[in-house]
Amino acid sequence: MSGEDVLLVDDHALFAQALQLGLAATGIPARRIAPTSAAAIVGACSAAAPATVLLDLRLGSGEDGEPIDGLDLVGPLTGAGCRVVVVTGEVGDAVWGTAVERGALTVVAKETALEDLVALVLAVRAGEPVLPDSRRQDLLAAARRARSDESARLAPFRSLSPREDEVLRHMAAGMPAAAIAASCYVSEATVRTQIRAVLSKLQVSSQLHAVALARQAGWLRDGPGPAR
Template structure:
């Protein structure tokens, strides 16, 4: 089993705590070093398997804000880990060598805030982590629509999902449709002539009612179950 590697705690409680989950140790160590030198970041731990990641999150759940996760782990599907992290309140950025768009859709449906390819430059990874921390979208409108198309091909009936969707108000459904169009918070607020704070309140209500953890996850959820058209 690969050993768990972690930093000593620092006095900077305001830093964004990062956990890396990547089985290629040289890449993991290089990325950990690069992220750790960035202002405002602290790599709390970096591990090489799902089992080590679950153990690490139990130890460091109060200080891990974002997990950067590879999908191709030696002891399981990284999508399952993304789901576990989302349930633990940890935001996840998937960093993968896969080119399978279905993998991307499954990761987002499980709770990932975004998916980027391993071939991108290191500064792009840093920018993506910052975007995740800020709650910003990492995918373009075109990428979101493509992901919805992938999800819609694998629709399946789910009575509980239909009940969850039925709890949404008419305005919440309109905002969900706007999310599916790829609109961001400012664009949604402008479209419906509402304040940004009101838009955020609607989003929180949508996520709560659907039992999901991100805007993208909400859109893929309803697309997967055939509850909206696009």
């Protein structure tokens, strides 16, 4: 594995440069893959496989302005034959466990000392285990619990019909029933029936409460369904 590439996928150039210098001091060249798009990252890393990829989870926005979520890259990168180590400022065992579920060998905090990160890369390249099994099981359990909690939290919203969900989003935008009716080309009576259905399914007594509950659950952030 001595000739294997080490790739740093991070939107923070200074962090990547510091890690490059630390690895170079041990004789390991590393190069940064600038996060211009998810497809470009996967393409560059796949072309270098098998490679050790140090992957951040929050990679800013790509050239198209869309945010790039490193968590969504773990599976494609491991599937391409890369060894993925997540190095992140994200906290929470649920997120870390999801990364491990998707194939990351381990997850470490960005606050980890440089010499420890270098030692970790050396261990990965040597094929040594880098995540104790007990810690792995704890992370996986946390990811499963988080999914179960999310499913329970979002179940009422997922019971809404497409039109009821649309009405809820119009309510969140502050539109009264008459305006919703006009925008949807239906009668105001129809909209009021749909509003009552939304309140009933969410088990709330007011539109304000329905909107607050949807925002709290993360349902309204990014179009139909919860935002990640």
